[in-house]
Amino acid sequence: MTQPHQIPVFAIVGHPNEGKSSVVSTLSEDDSVPIAPTPGTTVVCRTYPVTIDGEEIIRFVDTPGFQSPKRALNWFKRYAGPEQHQVQAFIAEHENIPEFKDECELLTPIARGAGIIYVVDGSRPVRNDDRAEMEILRMTGRPRMAVINAKTAEDTWLDPWKNEFRKHFNMVRVFNAHHATYGERIDLLTSLKSIDQDWEPALERVIAAFRQDWDRRNTRTAQLIAEMLESCLGYTAVETYSRESEVLSAKKRLVDRYRKDIGELEKKAHQQIKKRFKHNIFDYELPPRSIVKEDLFDKRTWQVLGLTSKQLALASAIAGGVAGGVIDAAHAGLSFGVFTAIGGLVGAGAALLGGARMARTRVVGLKLGGFQIQIGPNENIQFLYVLLDRAFIYYSHIINWAHGRRGLAENNPGPSGYGSEKIGYTTHWDENSKKICRRFFQKVRNQEDYGEEKKQMTGLIKKTLEEISESRIKQT
Ligand SMILES: Nc1nc2c(ncn2[C@@H]2O[C@H](COP(=O)(O)OP(=O)(O)OP(=O)(O)O)[C@@H](O)[C@H]2O)c(=O)[nH]1
Ligand SMILES: [Mg+2]
Structure with a gap:
């Protein structure tokens, strides 16, 4: 008896x-x-x-499979x-x-008092060996x-299994x-309560x-995402070059660096989320066509994540993120807006990032000769929404990645392709949530004190994480 x-x-x-x-791994994470x-992978209990x-x-104890159940039953x-x-x-x-x-x-x-969880692959028929195993377990009392644990979608044998189980078990799941x-893990634990009152x-x-x-x-995940946003939104990098004719190559270098550094910041945050959910050993393989697999600055990413053009035009006009508050609707959401002026203007132009137009570039002449260009902080609020949506989608994958599944799920190739429809979470946010984003974005960009805004942003992220984990919808 348990005390x-x-x-x-x-x-x-x-x-x-x-x-x-696999069941032990998933239950114990x-x-x-x-x-x-x-067969025969597990040879000793652990x-x-x-x-x-x-x-x-x-505690869950992993055990080897039955070897001679019929003869054991005879005994x-x-x-x-x-x-x-x-x-x-x-x-x-x-x-x-x-x-x-x-x-x-x-x-x-x-024999030492453990409760029993008997696992069968319900996609195959019941055999006499199984009946002997169940009988032995019943006799242990x-x-x-x-x-x-059905390994395939075959469900012909589910009812025969359930009928057998009724004879031998207090509960079937x-x-x-x-x-x-x-x-589903919580549900399983909840039904374990009913197999023995002493354990309740x-x-x-x-x-x-x-x-x-x-x-x-x-x-913690909400904090990690808020911190990642903070570093990505506030990120600036500077490139120095000696002759004006080098401006193009300098810009290219800067854009490459920007993409790489931001990509790493995002990846680091995703890895930390993965760890939070106790995935320490294996790398998560996103479904082949997952949008999170695309480059953050790919045009497709910006087409399907973040706000719609209309939502964005409003958000940007209020945020004053685009010069004069005017936004070019055709490029809404695709203008990455990362070049910023630093000081006097000696050259200007537009640069491309991922094939999309960016905001104007300004170049400064240095007193001691040479020039400098600066990239960031990003002036397009869509950047925040795209980062958020990618983090939310990544999170939904991680929380639904059962520890017992080591590779990519079969029958789960992911969506066959995307249209221009938004598929992220933020596009459904209400005005108040967008206001929180706007304020956070502005303050981070202007490098003002944003303690309160970050708190609100973190709260909003956490609320969304909860909605994702409660919805039990598996995002691909
Ligand atoms: N498709 C699918 N495969 C599964 C599932 N559960 C287990 N498997 C696979 O079945 C094989 C055996 O899984 P294990 O968890 O090692 O089985 P076991 O009962 O512990 O096996 P032994 O220790 O050898 O007795 C592995 O290749 C698993 O990936 C499942 O729910 N679906
Ligand atoms: Mg095993």
Whole structure:
């Protein structure tokens, strides 16, 4: 019996290669769990604790698959000793017999009091081996739940599985190790509560801790995004050259540097978000046609993210981001606006970034000879919205990337292409949210004190992150 404040322990058991380790990895958000397509990958039990604030709150034990379930069941059926010692007696009698090595190993955590999560691939038919495994688990008398982790979309066998499960388990759930979201993990933990009343209070605490931890991750992610915006929007770079004829090559160098540096700032923020959500080992592979895969300054990126021309014309006119408050509607959102004057004008012109027109360039002559041009801070408010949308889309991928899925999800090639429709989140923001963006943008650009604006911006970002994680919609 579990005592109050005792850590709940669940052993994940089943047939070889059914996805046990994948379920453990997804439930514990641990991407170090070994997963492989060959049966027999897991040979010894390993415990994966979930730690929040340095405190262990729940443990999942990964186990090897059953090896000789029918023969093991025969022993269980013949056993005539005290029921509470049955599992222990099986282990004691078989621990040196190679044929039952895996049974002894997987039954050890159960003999020590772990609850059972039995994993099956529900896209294949039920076999006699499975029936024997379920019967053994029932005979252990431990609280148990069956989890259907369907590896393919084949659903013919789901009902036969559910019928079998009813005979042997206190609870059945569909839980996919590759696609489970945060919400689905919480749902699974919630249903574990009902398999044994003794675990209810402990699991309540686990669920509360999970929720609190998720909220903290969102808070930190919102801060990371706000900080990234701050660095990208305020970014300036200067290039010096000696002859006026070098202006074009100097501009090109500057634009290249600008793209590279901003790209790195954005990437760094995305990596930090990934870490927040405990993806430490593997690189996330965005779907092939994801917009976040495009270059930040690609024309397509600016066509489908950020505000519409109409929304932007209004936002820019109010922000005074474009000279005289006039915006060329044809280029709205595509004018990257990063060149800024520094001092007296000796040369002017327009430069291109990603094939799109940019704001005017100004060049200064230096007293000691030579010239300087400066790029940034960016004068186009669309830059802020595009960065935000990319961060939100990236976030939606990361939070829905189950730890048990190591590569790109099958059947998920991403959208087949984009039209000119806006697909980001910010285009749906209300006027008040846009006002927060405008103020933040202006203050960062003018390098004024923007503590209050940043706070509001961070709050707005967090609210959107919460909406994304609650919507359970998977963005591609
Ligand atoms: N498509 C798909 N593949 C899955 C899913 N779950 C597991 N797999 C794959 O199935 C294979 C076996 O997964 P594991 O998690 O290692 O299975 P296991 O039950 O721990 O296997 P053993 O340790 O060998 O008993 C791996 O190639 C997984 O990527 C799933 O939900 N969908
Ligand atoms: Mg395994």
